[in-house]
Amino acid sequence: xxxxxxxxxxxxxxxxxxxxxxxxxxxxxxxxxxxxxxxxxxxxxxxxxxxxxxxxxxxxxxxxxxxxxxxxxxxxxxxxxxxxxxxxxxxxxxxxxxxxxxxxxxxxxxxxxxxxxxxxxxxxxxxxxxxxxxxxxxxxxxxxxxxxxxxxxxxxxxxxxxxxxxxxxxxxxxxxxxxxxxxxxxxxxxxxxxxxxxxxxxxxxxxxxxxxxxxxxxxxxxxxxxxxxxxxxxxxxxxxxxxxxxxxxxxxxxxxx
Numbered sequence: 622x623x624x625x626x627x628x629x630x631x632x633x634x635x636x637x638x639x640x641x642x643x644x645x646x647x648x649x650x651x652x653x654x655x656x657x658x659x660x661x662x663x664x665x666x667x668x669x670x671x672x673x674x675x676x677x678x679x680x681x682x683x684x685x686x687x688x689x690x691x692x693x694x695x696x697x698x699x700x701x702x703x704x705x706x707x708x709x710x711x712x713x714x715x716x717x718x719x720x721x722x723x724x725x726x727x728x729x730x731x732x733x734x735x736x737x738x739x740x741x742x743x744x745x746x747x748x749x750x751x752x753x754x755x756x757x758x759x760x761x762x763x764x765x766x767x768x769x770x771x772x773x774x775x776x777x778x779x780x781x782x783x784x785x786x787x788x789x790x791x792x793x794x795x796x797x798x799x800x801x802x803x804x805x806x807x808x809x810x811x812x813x814x815x816x817x818x819x820x821x822x823x824x825x826x827x828x829x830x831x832x833x834x835x836x837x838x839x840x841x842x843x844x845x846x847x848x849x850x851x852x853x854x855x856x857x858x859x860x861x862x863x864x865x866x867x868x869x870x871x872x873x874x875x876x877x878x
Contacts, residue, residue, distance in 0.1 A: 628776065683727060828864065
């Protein structure tokens, strides 16, 4: 199964979800690969690799200067490997546009490694750049994390519309696996209102699992480990454990695993 985590909006818990969802899969006994496509390389940093430490990264893989199998790194988490990101991804839009079928570069690059893993999770940068399109084209399904704020829910609708309008580039078979509510704080009335509105608008497309605001999740990246490796007892770890199970159930129902 190949999953992309994407949204127009930044700051919605996308990278936190990519890292901890991949770790949840590894924790359940699956072999997992996390691909960092964000120039900020926050997923890479969250797994203990400095942003300036990756001599070769996803940027070189997309540019055809390195094979994915040569760039993949082990992580301290058993069963979880990383294809690191780097700041070099930031200037790739024009360079990739000059290549033949630029939206399929990642899909082609993963041919050599995808059979090694049960699950591949791709962390996309905010927006709808060629990097995000590459991830969606390489994926079988995508998840959209969204925080329960008015502006974020508007961005959600815009992102889904963009995906549908770009089906010729993204791929007809890449499906929405689910919308994930993140950074949820049910102590506030506005959160309850927005969560209820999202669930009413999108129905069963919204995961039952929600990711709460949790200080342990915010602290985990500085330790370079997923939440399960540092604070397995926390509400954040419990939430991502439940999400991992729900994602696998949906994927099985969709015939992805």
